[in-house]
Amino acid sequence: MKPPASDNHWLARPENIRRIWIVSSIILALTVLLQAVIKVKGYFGIDAWFGFAAGFGFASCVAMVLVAKVLGLVLKRDDHYYDD
Amino acid sequence: MIEWASPALILLAAALLIALTRGHWRSAVILIAPLATLWAVWQVPDGVVSTVRFLDYTIEPVEGSALRRLFATIFAIMAFVGGLFAFRQARWYELSAAFAYASGAVGVCFAGDLITLFLYWELMALFSTVIVWCGGTPAARKAGIRYAMMHLLGGVILKVGIEGVVVHTGSIDIQPMLATNFDTWMILIGILINAAAPPLSAWLADAYPESSPTGSVFLSAFTTKTAVLALILLFPGEPILIGVGLYMVMYGIVYALLENDARRILAYSIVNQVGFMVCAIGIGTQMALNGAAAHAFAHIVYKGLLFMSAGAVVYRTGKNKCADLGGLFRTMPLTTICAIIGALSISSFPLTSGFTTKTLISQAAVDEGLVTVYFLLAAASAGVFLHAGIKFPWFVFFQKDSGLRPKDAPWNMAAAMVIFSVLCIVIGVFPEPFYRLLPYPPVEYHAYTQGKVLYYLQLLLFSGLAFFAMLPLLKRTTTITLDIDWFYRVAAPRVIAVLSTIISRILDTINQYFARFLNAMLMRIRRHYGPEGVLARTWPTGSMVLWVAILLASYLVMYYV
Numbered sequence: 001m002k003p004p005a006s007d008n009h010w011l012a013r014p015e016n017i018r019r020i021w022i023v024s025s026i027i028l029a030l031t032v033l034l035q036a037v038i039k040v041k042g043y044f045g046i047d048a049w050f051g052f053a054a055g056f057g058f059a060s061c062v063a064m065v066l067v068a069k070v071l072g073l074v075l076k077r078d079d080h081y082y083d084d
Numbered sequence: 085m086i087e088w089a090s091p092a093l094i095l096l097a098a099a100l101l102i103a104l105t106r107g108h109w110r111s112a113v114i115l116i117a118p119l120a121t122l123w124a125v126w127q128v129p130d131g132v133v134s135t136v137r138f139l140d141y142t143i144e145p146v147e148g149s150a151l152r153r154l155f156a157t158i159f160a161i162m163a164f165v166g167g168l169f170a171f172r173q174a175r176w177y178e179l180s181a182a183f184a185y186a187s188g189a190v191g192v193c194f195a196g197d198l199i200t201l202f203l204y205w206e207l208m209a210l211f212s213t214v215i216v217w218c219g220g221t222p223a224a225r226k227a228g229i230r231y232a233m234m235h236l237l238g239g240v241i242l243k244v245g246i247e248g249v250v251v252h253t254g255s256i257d258i259q260p261m262l263a264t265n266f267d268t269w270m271i272l273i274g275i276l277i278n279a280a281a282p283p284l285s286a287w288l289a290d291a292y293p294e295s296s297p298t299g300s301v302f303l304s305a306f307t308t309k310t311a312v313l314a315l316i317l318l319f320p321g322e323p324i325l326i327g328v329g330l331y332m333v334m335y336g337i338v339y340a341l342l343e344n345d346a347r348r349i350l351a352y353s354i355v356n357q358v359g360f361m362v363c364a365i366g367i368g369t370q371m372a373l374n375g376a377a378a379h380a381f382a383h384i385v386y387k388g389l390l391f392m393s394a395g396a397v398v399y400r401t402g403k404n405k406c407a408d409l410g411g412l413f414r415t416m417p418l419t420t421i422c423a424i425i426g427a428l429s430i431s432s433f434p435l436t437s438g439f440t441t442k443t444l445i446s447q448a449a450v451d452e453g454l455v456t457v458y459f460l461l462a463a464a465s466a467g468v469f470l471h472a473g474i475k476f477p478w479f480v481f482f483q484k485d486s487g488l489r490p491k492d493a494p495w496n497m498a499a500a501m502v503i504f505s506v507l508c509i510v511i512g513v514f515p516e517p518f519y520r521l522l523p524y525p526p527v528e529y530h531a532y533t534q535g536k537v538l539y540y541l542q543l544l545l546f547s548g549l550a551f552f553a554m555l556p557l558l559k560r561t562t563t564i565t566l567d568i569d570w571f572y573r574v575a576a577p578r579v580i581a582v583l584s585t586i587i588s589r590i591l592d593t594i595n596q597y598f599a600r601f602l603n604a605m606l607m608r609i610r611r612h613y614g615p616e617g618v619l620a621r622t623w624p625t626g627s628m629v630l631w632v633a634i635l636l637a638s639y640l641v642m643y644y645v
Binding site for chain 1: 334337338339341342344411413414450455458459462463466467470482485533534535536538539540541542543544545546547549550551553554557558561562563564565566567573574
């Protein structure tokens with residue numbers, strides 16, 4: 001199972017990966033901008049703010065990754081920690 | 085159909101038949117028995133169907149309700165699709181154990197009393213341990229022993245609680261209760277151990293990834309979800325479950341983010357998903373319990389699907405670790421697509437089953453005005469997309485090119501994955517017929533409103549952005565993460581080792597002192613009574629006469645004084 005000399009799968013080509021980034025960025029922007037047209041029903045006030053979910057999702061993910069990182073400093077061990 | 089017989093008995097008989105038959109006959113048993121069970125499940129009417137006198141108790145082996153049938157339905161479907169996934173690759177004893185395990189789960193669904201529930205509960209513990217052992221490696225054997233110890237402990241605690249309730253109330257009925265006294269607390273703790281609730285949640289991520297590629301598919305479905313059912317039946321609205329659930333949700337995300345083993349990521353995300361259900365049961369309204377039941381149903385499908393895709397990868401490559409995998413989309417396109425569907429479903433992406441079920445739970449939090457719970461659940465939804473929705477497919481099927489070019493999944497594995505993928509999408513696109521199966525229909529609830537879809541798209545897509553923005557921080561390291569099980573795997577043996585050294589030293593010292601004391605005693609005795617001792621000497625007669633004379637003289641003197 002050696003890698004073939006040229007990896008020509010359409011998903012692996014650099015120009016396509018760049019296109020995916022561009023399309024994704026447009027979609028991300030659209031989901032926020034669409035809120036100008038579609039009303040998001042807020043249950044507790046702030047969740048109806050413009051782009052709230054986008055910011056909240058991004059921020060909570062950053063927070064969770066950072067918490068995981070800090071915990072990892074204390075709790076991570078080598079793969080074979082329990083082996084002996 | 086025999087009235088008193090639980091549909092579980094079909095699967096139990098099938099487990100036995102799998103052991104006794106060979107070849108096509110065995111395949112036929114594996115594929116037909118779950119369907120027969122499914123049929124039998126839908127023949128069970130509401131209410132207590134049968135009673136049996138046992139000792140002084142009225143046992144109710146079969147009791148039906150919408151909730152019980154819903155769980156039994158998904159367990160039977162899981163046995164069928166899991167059987168289809170595994171029947172050509174797994175060894176017969178693993179399949180046999182899996183069917184006995186599934187039988188236990190279906191049995192719990194229809195158990196009308198605590199004694200029946202306990203019997204099926206232990207059946208599950210027993211045969212799920214066998215499945216862990218079927219991993220076949222030394223690591224699987226050890227993990228299986230730890231798994232068995234944890235579940236036997238949980239079983240004993242549950243039994244203590246049941247005995248207490250029976251003695252103090254005289255009733256063995258399954259009915260809603262709150263954790264207010266010792267007995268009910270014991271029942272709650274016994275169930276929560278099976279739900280992988282804190283502090284004893286490490287057993288799940290410890291054992292499941294050690295099982296075989298097919299075994300983990302079965303393990304992912306039954307134990308935690310029967311615990312969810314038991315909680316809905318016994319502890320709806322128990323406030324402590326809200327906190328427990330939220331902890332599980334966050335625990336699952338953080339540990340999955342740190343994890344390198346592909347199936348262990350999925351195992352942590354089981355804890356995370358069950359956390360959503362446990363939290364909903366704690367909220368306890370009809371909407372919340374509908375949410376918990378619906379989410380359990382959807383979860384079994386997409387988590388089974390995710391474990392199948394991971395299983396297919398492990399089966400084809402023999403590798404578990406994200407660090408060794410990557411780039412598999414080239415040669416395993418079907419498995420990749422199915423994994424992505426499972427990943428989108430678990431992340432509750434619109435048009436998948438996760439969206440139509442998890443939003444019921446969020447709605448329940450809104451209805452009760454639980455602001456913190458609502459926002460924590462929303463943050464957790466984002467976190468699910470982060471750890472299971474993107475991380476799992478990304479590191480297994482994309483990221484770097486690992487150079488592996490395995491064949492796609494065998495036809496039966498592929499068929500099983502396609503069935504579950506379709507089910508994920510059907511429940512996501514047409515939720516109404518599914519909602520009618522819920523315990524409290526009709527649900528006055530519309531899953532899809534434009535605003536809600538937009539809200540979730542923002543939430544999820546920007547979590548995705550966060551994932552790629554922080555990719556350097558999420559780089560896979562060949563590490564494991566310590567959990568509470570460290571206390572019983574490392575700390576406890578160390579404490580015992582230290583204690584045994586201390587105790588043996590103390591005993592040594594006592595021994596030494598005793599020996600010295602004994603020696604001294606012997607020396608003294610020898611000095612006095614030995615061959616040269618004062619008291620053992622032969623005394624001359626003269627000195628004897630002298631002493632007698634002295635005694636008599638002093639006696640005489642005393643007499644006159």
